[in-house]
Each structure stands twice: as C-alpha cells, then as structure tokens.
Amino acid sequence: MSETTAMLKRGFVLSPHGNIEYFELGSGEPLIMLHSTPSSCMAFRDVAPYLAEEVRVIAMSTMGFGQSDRPPRAYTTLTEFAQAVVWLMDGLGLERPNVYGLLTGSEIATEVAASWPGRVDRLILDEVFNWNTPSRRAVHERLHRYFPERADGGHLLDLWRKVGGDRPGADLKVTTQRFMNNLLVNSNEGAEVYGGTGWEGAATYAMCRYEMWDATPKIEAPTLVMHTVDSERGRAHPKFLRTIRRSRGVRLPDREPGLWASEILAFLREPGV
Secondary structure: OOHHHHHOEEEEEEEOOEEEEEEEEOOOEEEEEEOOOOOOHHHHOOOHHHHHOOEEEEEEOOOOOOOOOOOOOOOOOHHHHHHHHHHHHHHHOOOOOEEEEEOHHHHHHHHHHHHOHHHOOOEEEEOOOOOOOHHHHHHHHHHOOOOOOOOOOHHHHHHHHHOOOOOOOOOHHHHHHHHHHHHHOOOOOOHHHHHHHHHHHHHHHHHOOOOHHHHHHHOOOOEEEEEEOOOHHHHHHHHHHHHOOOEEEEEEOOOOHHHHHHHHHHHHHOOOO
16 A cells, blocks of 8 residues: 555445545645546546645545445436435535536536536636537447456456456556556446446446537536647537636647646636636
8 A cells, every 4th residue: 555545534425316436635625626537536536635734635536436336326417417416415524516527527517607607716627629520420339348357367368457456557557447447337237227337437428428518508606627738628628618618728739647736726716616
C-alpha cells in the first residue's frame, strides 16, 4: 500500500439502489469527482493529493462500477446515474458541493448540474463532449465489449491486453488498476439493453443517448470547461462555452497533474463567479 493510499478514508453510502463506494482526502470545501468508463474512484488516487491541501476531495465510483453495487435494473439514462451522485451527497450530508467530472464522469456531472441545479456550487467538466450521434455511439460499441469467461482463463489475458498490459514499458501499477476495473464490469448483465458491451457499456450507453445541447443551457453553476489542446473532443469546446451561461474554458497543453490541479484550484478560488 502506498503512502497516498494509506491516507485515504474509504467508505460506502447506502442508497436506494445499493452501496456507493467513495474515498475522501483533505479538508475544506467538498469536491465530488466522477471518473471515466470503465474505472472507479481509485482512478483519482494519485492525483487527489494535488487538490487535497485546499479542498476535501470525495471521489465516487459510478453506480455499477468499482465496488459500487449494480442497480436493481439496468440504467439507460444519465439521469439515473446522476441520481446516484445526489444520493451520495445526501448520505454524506453535502448540500451544495463542487462537482468535477472526467470523460464519462463529465457527462454525468452535466446532468447533475442540469437537473439538480440547487445541489451544485461550481462545476468542472473535463473532456466533455456530445456523443449523441449514431457514428459516435459506434465508437463506444467498438471500445467497450464483454469477454466471455473461459475455463482456461483466456478472457483474463484478453482483458490484460485490452488495458495495455502487454505493451513495452507499461506502468504495472496503473495497468493493474485498469485491469481490475475492467474485470469488475466484464459481465453480460444488461446485454438485452447494452448488447455486446455488457455491463461495461452501461454508462456510455446512456451517455451516447443524452441530449447534451438541451442540458447545457439549464446549468446555473459557474462552470470550468477543460480540454487538452490536442483533444479531438476539444472541437466542441467553444459550443460548451456558448451554451453554458456562466462558463469559462481552459485548453491544457497536456495532463500533467500539477498544472491540471492548479487550474482547478484557481477556478475554485475565484470570488463571485
């Protein structure tokens, strides 16, 4: 166990649809962090310390991912995933926290702010995009898939290759965490809805059917929109700034944690935004 991991407070909130996993680190104003797919709250384990000297980081595992329970029925909308975020807030006694989302997490964060505007103080959308077109849905159907279990364990090797474990110079710590996250959601549960992606594609299924440009004008919270300069998703950056009334944007040269954290903290410090 690393020193960083040892400092984390880990726990669960019991929601109407099961347990929601989270960890927290630091003190100050709460910042809920929502991860990409397929991942878990532990995706933020190594970057949380960059924020934790000024804010109380609360990283949540999306319902059905990591150690969070799968809901009693297959979710098909981002509203269902966003409701679980609000249940986490309620369980932790957070009336109006700041909310950050990365990739799929940014889509869920958008819906939290659009449908529960009174529950979000400031909003940070990292690599947010509108995925609701047939060709963009097809991208995620190729990226996410279920590997049927095999008696010889061959599906485990398939998953290891999927996360880049066989690439020269792969970071074993990072790769192992990705492998575990993928293994936890490698299930054909919900296949009648999600098709060949199985449960891994649950959140992306909802994301790729979300009316993004109907949602963004409903956001009342001051919002920071983040994309790297080389991101394909960044082509939507100007439209997010046009359609979210109280927003500003930043284009990062890369995802170096110190720079990334400094932009987030500067936004959270801004008076009267």
